[in-house]
Each structure stands twice: as structure tokens, then as C-alpha cells.
Amino acid sequence: MIHTKKYSLTKKDYTKIILLKRLKKSWWLYLFMFVLGILYLPKFGEDSFSTFFTIFSFSYPFVMFTYLYFWANSKDHQPIFSETHLSFDNENIYLKRNGNESKITSNSIQKVISNTKYWMLYISKGQFIYIPKNIFYSNEDYNKFSALIN
Template structure:
């Protein structure tokens, strides 16, 4: 069994992940709203419907950003920011957080997203496990974990 250094997901990193995922998923909607608002800008103030569309089109992406920012930092998400001790073997991931232990079989990982400095291991849609790439004690441990994830992909 290979253990990692204790780590935690920071509120700033979680906020960045949530906002990035939302905007990658719905970028076309925000672009469409901005385009409609831009093309109707010459009608601003002439009728209430056009004025509403323009204000809403420009404000909606900002409102979504602000909402996601405060939602990601809410107290209901505090459990996500606790320190985690992770270990793994050939078939399971083991997590210890706040004195509780959990075991996740690797076959339960539905999707793996690799970023420059972390992995997101999806157990189900919208529910991921954050694993930084710098928590391993040695390059061999990092390599073993990477190989284990490749088998799951």
C-alpha cells in the first residue's frame, strides 16, 4: 500500500474548478447572450424589452460568476476543504479525513480528468475526488498512481 502526503483542496482551487467547469460547459450560452446584447445595443433605452435584453445579456455571466464564487465558499462545502490522507493499492483508494476512513474501489471511478497539477476522479457526475500531483513521496509512487489511473481510463 502506498501512502501520500496529507493534502487538502483549498477554497480558491475549488472555486476555480467550479467556475472553469461551468464556463466550459455553457460558454456558447454566455457568448450568445453577449452577442445578442451587443447587436441590440443601439436600441438601448428606446424600448423596455430591448433594454432588458441588453442588461440581462451583459449581467448574466457576471451574476453566474458571483453566484458560483459565493456558493463554492459556503459553509455547506467545508467538508471538502479538510485535510485528507490518501493511500492506494492495486484495486482501492483509501481516504482518511477527520478521523473517518473510506475505501473506494477503482472500478467505481467513472471518469478521470487530468490537469497540469491535479487529477479529478469522478465517482459520479458532479462528484469528484481532487488529487494533487505533488502529494507523492517519490517519483515511483507518482508513476504507480499514474499507471493505476491509466488502467481505469
């Protein structure tokens, strides 16, 4: 069994992950709304529909990002930010958080997203586990974990 350093996900990192994920998924929608806002801008003030649509088109991205910011920092997500201890062997990953231990088999990982600073292991479509890459005591432990999740 290989143990790692304790880590925790900060609210800033979680918010950044959520906002970037939404931007990558829906960038075309924000671009479309911005273009429509520019097209309706010359008609701004002429009728109520053009005025509403222009304001809505330009404010929609800001409203969505503000909503996601407050959603990511809500009290419902407090367990995500608690200190976590990770350990693993050749087949399983063990996460210990708030006195509870979870066992995840390597087969249950559906998708792995690798970043320069962290991995996101998707257990289901909307549930991921954040694992920073700097929590390992040695390069050998890092390489073993990398092989396990891939």
C-alpha cells in the same frame, strides 16, 4: 499499501475548478448572450424590452460567476477543504478525512480528468475527488497511482 503526504483543497482552487468547469460547459451561452446584448445595444432605451434584454445579456455572465463563487465558498462545502490523507494499493484508494475513512475501488472511477497540477477522479456525474500530483513521496509512487486510475 502506499501512503502519500497529507493535502487539502483550498477554497481558491475549488472556486477556480468550478468556474472553469462551468465556462467550458457553457461558453457558447455566454457568447450568445454577449452577441445578443451587442445586437440590442442600438435599441437601448427605446423600449422596456430592449433595455431589459441589453442589461440582462451583459450582466448574466457576471451574475452566474458571482453565484458560483458564493456557492463554492458556502459553509456546506467545508468538509471538502479539510486535510486529507491518501493511501492506495493495487485495487483500492483509501481517503482519510476528519477521522472517517473511505474506500474507493478502481472500478468505481467513472472518469479521470488530468491537469498539470492535479487529477479529478469522478465517482459519479457530480462528485469528484481532487488529488494533487505533488503529494507523492517518489516518482515510483506517482507512476503506480497513475497506472491505478488509468
